[in-house]
Amino acid sequence: MNEIQSELVAVLIAVQDEVPLVLTLDQGRNLPSGPLETRHRSLQRGMRLWVEQQTQCRLGHIEQLYTFAETAGLETGVQDHPRLIRISYMGLTRLEEAQQGWRGLYEYFPWENRREHGADPLLSEIARALTVWAKGDAARLWRCAETFGLDGQPWSDELVLHRYELLWEAGLLPESQQPGSWLAPGRSMPSDRRRILATALARLRAKIRYRPVVFELMPETFTLWQLQRTVEAIAGSPLHKQNxxxxxxxQDLVEETGKAEMQAQGRPARLYRFKGTVIGTRHLMGSKLPIARSV
Amino acid sequence: MNEIQSELVAVLIAVQDEVPLVLTLDQGRNLPSGPLETRHRSLQRGMRLWVEQQTQCRLGHIEQLYTFAETAGLETGVQDHPRLIRISYMGLTRLEEAQQGWRGLYEYFPWENRREHGADPLLSEIARALTVWAKGDAARLWRCAETFGLDGQPWSDELVLHRYELLWEAGLLPESQQPGSWLAPGRSMPSDRRRILATALARLRAKIRYRPVVFELMPETFTLWQLQRTVEAIAGSPLHKQNxxxxxxxQDLVEETGKAEMQAQGRPARLYRFKGTVIGTRHLMGSKLPIARSV
DNA sequence: CCCTATTATGCTCAATGAGAGTATAAATGA
DNA sequence: TCATTTATACTCTCATTGAGCATAATAGGG
Known part of the structure; x- marks a missing residue:
């Protein structure tokens, strides 16, 4: 009854040199997308083949994110049937060398990267702008505090999407409906695209806690320190090394290769290998990471 | 470029008398579904209005589940473009009195209800049938053990979908492609529908652990025992009362009403009220439940 | 009115796990 | 040889959790 168009949107994520990357198009203003002309059993399978054909990336873990509808009447003001359905997916991959189109994920969300900053001047600026927006409304102030970890509230790394939406509503982004005078730093995208990106990061951060998906982002063998740096890159916060x-x-997730990696300085680190690729039940395995739910 | 049809599918869940219920159509063989002819900003909003109009239920928490594509050529064998997209949602509601069309959720997944059974003869039967299917293949046996908690593996209540898919693959369901001679008990549905149902239960079990969504299923005031029974109904396993x-x-999630509930026997129980409905940040609140991740 | 059955509520104890720090090991280069 | 650097091992404390025991408040029967 309802004839509409449909489209797949892909958020491809890799980590290189401790920096999370995402594949973009159009000078970083867009995400790869294509029609769902799949001759395959499932959307997921079609997605995988399409991506692996377009890029040269082998996809590891794939996950459906969210399905949005876009009404055609958005511009004209006449709200109508939806005309376009966008089904978004996240895919994880390894990136051997630098490639075209990959950009730092945190360029789009500078406030999500809390690995080095101490007091974080950026967060203070955002807090100030949000306070102005809240105009003393208690519910709004409460929401800001919960979302951005203000006023003694803990910072929760999984609230990526909530934070993006709050900034959007508050008019602190270039793509907001009514952008204010002060805008949060960071590379922009059309709002629905950056929203998908935020969804992906939120889901990845949530998933990495209890499923061994980090290993999809790692090379064949790796040191525990490299593994930790990758987790930190995703989680956006530093972890306690010994713990x-x-x-x-x-957790018996990795096994020693017997080899060690020599670096410039210090004691050589042992190289490990993920055990789950051998066993066929990767998606069933659990995995715990010492990421504090809140700081 | 690709003109296709689309459809919303709703999994509406309520709990009544410690039994989780789901709204069905067609003698319990189908789920409510409708066209996405929404004049509203988002799919979610359209979904809510559509459901509240069709049924008389006020929806609490709503969550998008998954989007499937159905290729038209499935019957003819000619794999083709997808012709129909199904976007599935889960909605939670309270049910005051018994109403038409609501059926016990565990009628569809008897093996997921582990509240009373001790040794569980059903699980043994399933285990036996799965072993036959595995034919000694180590990977298959391992997957069965992990998924159904066999051979000393822990039972994980969130693997609802994995279990359903395994049973389907093993030909133990009426809707399997090649149903075997022994079939698992339980009410059936066309495979894609029961799969959506399994997705909903899995998501609900996962969500209930860390977000205060149980309260969407509770009446205005309730005793802690009623709350526990509702959680147990969803989780499918008994909990330790004192803990x-x-x-x-x-967690400061509830407050006393000052009143107490008299029942036939025993000391009267205090009545509580959820505090989160007052504060507007329900979706941000955390909540922990003493559901063991594995038993 | 006392006693028992029944349910709600309060409390204790041990085991576990997480956070954080200290100590030792194995490399490099001066 | 020694300082430096990084990896790895161990310890200690505190919070959380699982489990059980104890007490409180009701109803009903002698």
Whole structure:
């Protein structure tokens, strides 16, 4: 009865040199998307083949994110049937060398990267702008505090999407409906695209806690320190080194290769390998990471 | 470029008398579905209005589940473009009195209800049938054990979808492609529908652990025991009474009404009220429940 | 009115796990 | 040889959790 168009949108994520990357198009203003002309059993399978054909990336973990509808009447003001359905997916991959189109994920969400900053002047600026927007409304102030970890509230790394939507509503983004005078720094995208990106990061951060998906982003062999740096890159916050090791080793997720990696300085680190690729039940395995639910 | 049809599918869930219910159509063989002819901003909003109009239920928490594509050529064998997209949603509601069309959720998944059974003869039967199917293949046996908690593996209540898919693959369901001689008990549905149902239960079980969505299923005031019974109904497993109380009270999620409920026997129980409905940030609140991740 | 059955509520104890720090090991280069 | 650097091992404390025991408040029967 309802004839509409449909489209797949892909958020492809890799981590290189401790920096999370995402594949973009159009000078970083867009995400890869294509028609769902799949001759395959499932959307997921079609998605995988399409991506692997377009890019040269082998996709590891794939996950459907969200389905949006776009009404045609958005511009004209006449709200109508939806005309376009966008089904978004996240895919994880390894990136051997630098490639075209990959951009730092945190360029789009600078406030989500809390690895080095101490007091974080950016967060203070955002807090100030949000306070202005809240205009003393208690419910709004409460929401800002909960979302951005203000006023003694803990910072929760999984609230990526909530934070993006709050900034959008508050008019602090270039793509907001009524952008204010002060805008949060960071590379912009059309709002629905950056929203998908935020959804992907939120889902990845949530998933990495209890499923061994980090390993999809790692090379064949790796040191525990490299593994930790990758987790930190995704989680956006630093972890306690000794506890990280303890937890990983206790879970029997990795095995030693017997080799070690020599770097410029210090004691050589042992190289490990993920055990789950051998066993066929990756998606069933659990995995715990010492990421504090809140700081 | 690709003109296709689209459809919303709703999984509406309520709990009545400690039994989780789902709204069905067609003698319990189908789920409510309708065209996405929404004049509204988002799919979610359109979904809510459509459901509240069709049924008389006020929806609490709403969540998008998954989007499937159905290729037209499935019957003819000619794999083709997808012709129909199904966007599925889960909605939680309260049910005052018994109403038409609501059926016990565990009628569809008897093996997921582990509240009373001790040794569980059903699980043994399933285990036997799965072993036959596995034919000694180590990977298959391993997957069965992980998924159904066999051979000393822990039972994980969130693997609802994995279990359904395994049973389907193993030909133990009436809707399987090649149904075997022994079929698991339980009410059937066309495979894609029961799959959506399984997705909903899995998501609900996962969500109930860390977001206060149970309260969407509760009446205005309730005793802690009623709350626990509702959680148990969803989780499918019994909980430790004293620890449940401790955890709920420690989280400041509920407040006393000052009243108490008299029942036939025993000490009267205090009535509580959820505090989150007052504060507007329900979706941000956390909540912990003493559901063991594995038993 | 006392006693028992029944349910709600309060409390204790041990085991576990997480956060954080200290100590030791194995490399490099001066 | 020694300082430096990074990896790895161990310890200690505190919070959380699982489990059980104890007490409180009701109803009903002698």
């Amino acid at each position: 990280f090791r303890r937890l990983i080793l206790a | 449940f109380r401790r955890l709920i009270l420690a």
